[in-house]
Amino acid sequence: MVRTTVSVIKADVGSIAGHYKPHQKMLDLAKTILSEAEKVGLINSFYVYSVGDDIGLVLTHYKGENNPEIHALSWKVFKELTEKVAKPLKLYAAGQDLLSDAFSGNIRGMGPGVAELEFEERQSDPIVVFAADKTEPGAWNLPLYKIFADPFNTAGLVIDPKLRDGFVFEVLDVIEDKKVRLKTPEESYDLLALLGTTGRYCVSKVYRADGEPAAAASTNRLSLIAGKYVGKDDPVLIVRAQSGFPAIGEILAPFATPHLVAGWMRGSHNGPLMPVSCREAVISYFDGPPRVIAMGWQISDGKLVGVDGIEPADLFADPFWDYSRSIAAQLAIYMRTMGEFMPARLDPSEMEYTTLPQVLKKLESRFERS
Ligand code: F6R
Numbered sequence: 001m002v003r004t005t006v007s008v009i010k011a012d013v014g015s016i017a018g019h020y021k022p023h024q025k026m027l028d029l030a031k032t033i034l035s036e037a038e039k040v041g042l043i044n045s046f047y048v049y050s051v052g053d054d055i056g057l058v059l060t061h062y063k064g065e066n067n068p069e070i071h072a073l074s075w076k077v078f079k080e081l082t083e084k085v086a087k088p089l090k091l092y093a094a095g096q097d098l099l100s101d102a103f104s105g106n107i108r109g110m111g112p113g114v115a116e117l118e119f120e121e122r123q124s125d126p127i128v129v130f131a132a133d134k135t136e137p138g139a140w141n142l143p144l145y146k147i148f149a150d151p152f153n154t155a156g157l158v159i160d161p162k163l164r165d166g167f168v169f170e171v172l173d174v175i176e177d178k179k180v181r182l183k184t185p186e187e188s189y190d191l192l193a194l195l196g197t198t199g200r201y202c203v204s205k206v207y208r209a210d211g212e213p214a215a216a217a218s219t220n221r222l223s224l225i226a227g228k229y230v231g232k233d234d235p236v237l238i239v240r241a242q243s244g245f246p247a248i249g250e251i252l253a254p255f256a257t258p259h260l261v262a263g264w265m266r267g268s269h270n271g272p273l274m275p276v277s278c279r280e281a282v283i284s285y286f287d288g289p290p291r292v293i294a295m296g297w298q299i300s301d302g303k304l305v306g307v308d309g310i311e312p313a314d315l316f317a318d319p320f321w322d323y324s325r326s327i328a329a330q331l332a333i334y335m336r337t338m339g340e341f342m343p344a345r346l347d348p349s350e351m352e353y354t355t356l357p358q359v360l361k362k363l364e365s366r367f368e369r370s
């Protein structure tokens, strides 16, 4: 049986009005390049989206995860968007996430974020792709725990026999670059002990107890790749839904009470993650607050099937989420009352911008033993 792969590869290669939104010409050029790849059979289908200043490519194909041709295609898209649109139009931060000039076969570690999930199609296979701006991969830890391990969120864990055996979380230590697998519900407390440290431990994959792939997240940290802080890696997440996986409504539910995530203005603040429709996927107040969109498709014979052609179900467009957006706005304004005081401002080790070394240097001679 042929296995289908969903690859979501994203990068910020330039935007208009500062870090607000990419230019329409960039999205159009990405579509043109991917249409060619679809015609020659390299990919089966594709969708191009933007969230904040990031552009994401959702690709379906039969080539498996970490495939050099698929990664080379994505690299080519981002390179051309940079050279043919972002730079000529002097867009803001043109080419920002392309950290190297030489492509070596795998786009991981070169700047763009990658989440990939390969699986054998079921009778019917719904998926949700989440994409966030102004935050980092650890932002998925809390919702992923709720979706796959919290029986107060996911009713199926309690009342659906197909979910009762639980899930296995693959957790990456992004500082030491090693990973560990933990099984829920048996090892829930150990898992939570790690996942609470969102800047270091990130869920990279989730499997059902029988080994069936359930979710994949992007986990690279630009800062660690570049050796110095060059920004938070606005993350993406793919989740399979229904019939033996959590239902779409259980997958969306954790986002109803916006949790605080690291990122926001200058990648240096904690702010609420606001669920928004694809149309509202831009940032404004204090360069935020951090946003998340949720796009739903069916995967059918290796292709994305949306509500209208390739257009995804825009899962946070429902008026229900106005309530959550209002909570996020209130939390955002509240967090700003603290200015540059922790924990509204991040710990120095997590800040994208800091003047602390200069201040300490200036004051060096004036510090005395206490
Ligand atoms: C955060 C982000 C923005 C910028 C801010 C300052 O990830 O992209 O909040 O950090 O707008 O940008 P510069 O230094 O480019 O003026």
Ligand code: MG
Binding pocket: 012, 014, 015, 018, 019, 053, 093, 096
């Ligand atoms: Mg940007």
Ligand code: MG
Binding pocket: 012, 052, 053, 054, 133, 134, 234
């Ligand atoms: Mg961004």
